[in-house]
Amino acid sequence: MNASLDTDVLIVGAGPAGLALACSLADAGIRTRVLEQAPLSSLAHPPEDGRDIALTHRARRVLSVLGLWNRLPADEVAPLKKAQVTSGNSPLVLPFDAQDEGHEALGWLVPNHRIREACYAGAVARADWITLQGEARVTALHRTADRATVTLADGSQLSAPLVVAADSRFSTVRKMAGIGARMLDFGRTAIVCRMAHEHDHEGIAHECFLHGHTLAILPMAGRQASAVWTVSTDGAEAIMQLSDEAFAQAVDSEFGHRLGDMRTAGQRHAYPLVAVYAQRFWADRFALIGDAAVGMHPVTAHGYNFGLYGIETLTRELVAARAASRDLGDSRALQTYASEHQRVTLPIYLGTNAIVKLFTNDLPAAHLVRGAILRVSKHLPPLKAAITRQLTGSGLSPFDLVRDKLSTLPHIPRPSSLFGRR
Ligand SMILES: Cc1cc2nc3c(=O)[nH]c(=O)nc-3n(C[C@H](O)[C@H](O)[C@H](O)COP(=O)(O)OP(=O)(O)OC[C@H]3O[C@@H](n4cnc5c(N)ncnc54)[C@H](O)[C@@H]3O)c2cc1C
Structure with a gap:
């Protein structure tokens, strides 16, 4: 590392993508400083946010290699054995079964706050390689031939050969790097809530495309499920205002009472749905990762999975650059990362948006x-x-x-x- 630089890579954003990237680079011998606008105390034990994240086999592999999978509480990881898709009142069901492909599960569902907690603990455990800096909001980015420099809200500046933005789908640092993004506002809001229910869900996820809205019931550990009720944004507030009993009754009735009596087992959270795809994933001495690169509609459950795939690819390219004695801001490495990440994500991004449009059109x-x-x-x-x-x-x-x-x-x-x- 050049003595006048602060670290090898500056990562903006200590969400699950930024922290997992820091862990991955640390294991490859690359030092990082993670800049997060929130205080670090809020990251150690993030509150429950109602999101339950479906992780694919590849995502699980990435988390396992980083030692993060083992940090998830085993009794909160739920296997997704089957999935069923239905449309309106049609009796047709499109079923998916992990066993058809010889697997025990299609994927696993994990509460988002547990993933964030595991990523934070993983970063703290690598303190020799990762510096975590809270209350550090990045307000400016400046790049020259030999370095990238960020300015923080307090006026201080930090430099590295490479800056990676992992600062959410509404990334401001992406804009600072002059990278635009296509955004698709669905005019819909996902209301998520943990539900307890009477009957065993048998590890089956249900995606029901109903008239004017969709309801997903995702199997969580025990007799609990995550309800994801996606409604037109102008109707979301009324649903958020329902009493717990009225909300549970409404979900139960939309779902046809298939899991027996239901009651809420957590707070309701509302997420307005906007899909985002950055015009490019790199610029000189700069890369995008996580939702800052690709922010997905949750219906196909790919957002964080894509984040982890990108982390794997970017780490591989930076390791190759270093092995070849090239600079970590080397454009060849970033270009290769960007084109592979686009190849993996773009078809699914476009396909997901097309499915959403078709299945929410009445x-x-x-x-x-x-x-x-x-x-x-x-x-x-x-x-x-x-x-x-x-x-x-x-x-x-x-x-x-x-x-x-x-x-x-x-x-x-x-x-x-x-x-x-x-
Ligand atoms: C309802 C719902 C369900 C979902 N279900 C799934 C699923 O089943 N499977 C799946 O894979 N994904 C799912 N996702 C997507 C997943 O939650 C996201 O992909 C993931 O959380 C994004 O992580 P991130 O680290 O990229 O961004 P974020 O979690 O948004 O983190 C960004 C961080 O950057 C910080 N930051 C922002 N600006 C600055 C700045 N200027 N300076 C410093 N710090 C800054 C923020 O404070 C924040 O900590 C779902 C999302 C929703 C809303």
């Missing part, structure tokens, strides 16, 4: 198309298997499969125009 034509999709998918084992494989971390994503099928057909727009540049 025009009769959209209902017909949805029914047809469920019917076709149910009887198209390769598509179902591709979705299952994508969750369990092997093979092509379903969107890759569709794109590859399209590319074999004549008179169809080239895949690049449907899914963007790879």
